[in-house]
Amino acid sequence: MSSDTPIVRLTDLRLSRGGRDVLRGIHLTVPRGSIVAVLGPSGSGKSTLLSALTGELAPASGRVEVLGRDVPQRSRALLELRKGLGVLLQGNGLLTDLTAAENVALPLRAHTDLPDAVIRRLVLMKLHAVGLRAAADAYPRELSGGMARRVALARALALDPPLMIYDEPLTGLDPIASGVVMSLVRRLNDTLGLTSIVVTHHVHETLPVADHAIVIANGGIVFSGTPEQLEASADPLVQQFLRGQPDGPIAFDAAPRATEVA
Numbered sequence: 407m408s409s410d411t412p413i414v415r416l417t418d419l420r421l422s423r424g425g426r427d428v429l430r431g432i433h434l435t436v437p438r439g440s441i442v443a444v445l446g447p448s449g450s451g452k453s454t455l456l457s458a459l460t461g462e463l464a465p466a467s468g469r470v471e472v473l474g475r476d477v478p479q480r481s482r483a484l485l486e487l488r489k490g491l492g493v494l495l496q497g498n499g500l501l502t503d504l505t506a507a508e509n510v511a512l513p514l515r516a517h518t519d520l521p522d523a524v525i526r527r528l529v530l531m532k533l534h535a536v537g538l539r540a541a542a543d544a545y546p547r548e549l550s551g552g553m554a555r556r557v558a559l560a561r562a563l564a565l566d567p568p569l570m571i572y573d574e575p576l577t578g579l580d581p582i583a584s585g586v587v588m589s590l591v592r593r594l595n596d597t598l599g600l601t602s603i604v605v606t607h608h609v610h611e612t613l614p615v616a617d618h619a620i621v622i623a624n625g626g627i628v629f630s631g632t633p634e635q636l637e638a639s640a641d642p643l644v645q646q647f648l649r650g651q652p653d654g655p656i657a658f659d660a661a662p663r664a665t666e667v668a
């Protein structure tokens with residue numbers, strides 16, 4: 407992958423769930439080194455878009471390229487691609503009977519043959535990167551919500567992925583912890599040379615650290631630009647979303663899930 411190949415490129419993408427189109431006509435290019443915020447009201451299709459990036463959901467039509475190649479549908483090739491993705495899912499997903507260090511070691515144990523001493527050193531480096539080296543031997547129940555989220559972040563970084571994907575990284579965190587997590591996202595992005603995609607409805611906490619923002623609503627991308635352009639946008643749809651107004655051009659009567667297929 408050459409250095410100007412975008413880390414993610416979506417071309418005329420259509421995604422369906424339960425036999426219904428959730429998103430269509432999606433075009434997006436994520437340049438290397440950037441932080442892109444994917445914003446939108448609940449049920450607009452943000453998680454659906456992420457599932458296409460991680461290969462969980464095949465496109466109904468169009469193209470999904472991640473790390474310079476089409477997202478494969480065969481499980482072996484997909485597994486290989488996923489090693490290059492650091493994914494922080496909603497909630498922390500930490501195993502409660504393992505310490506912070508043991509949680510961070512999990513991907514290293516699963517995907518490498520490194521000796522224990524090397525794994526321990528790498529784990530301490532990752533915990534140091536999120537400011538939690540001193541909490542290595544603590545159990546998740548001994549950590550605050552914000553600290554636990556940072557341990558999960560260290561685990562997502564364990565294999566040095568070039569692309570980080572955050573799905574609602576601020577859910578359940580107070581404003582101070584949210585600020586800490588978002589500035590960490592920016593710092594890690596810049597110091598480790600990552601590219602980050604942050605899916606969230608926490609607009610005001612996320613925009614200050616983002617280089618680019620897209621807003622998804624009504625089945626497509628209704629805004630794409632810098633955070634400054636977003637805040638200055640006079641588009642009634644964008645305005646409704648930014649102000650969290652229930653009435654306006656964004657439909658809140660989306661059809662309920664017909665069938666659970668996930």
Ligand SMILES: Nc1ncnc2c1ncn2[C@@H]1O[C@H](COP(=O)(O)OP(=O)(O)OP(=O)(O)O)[C@@H](O)[C@H]1O
Nearest residue numbers: 423424448449450451452453454663665666667668
């Ligand atoms: N497994 C599924 N089967 C059928 N429909 C689904 C499935 N998952 C999601 N949907 C539908 O797809 C649409 C988009 O859902 P999605 O979870 O991607 O939205 P979201 O923007 O991530 O929402 P939230 O912010 O609430 O997480 C919704 O209408 C939802 O009901």
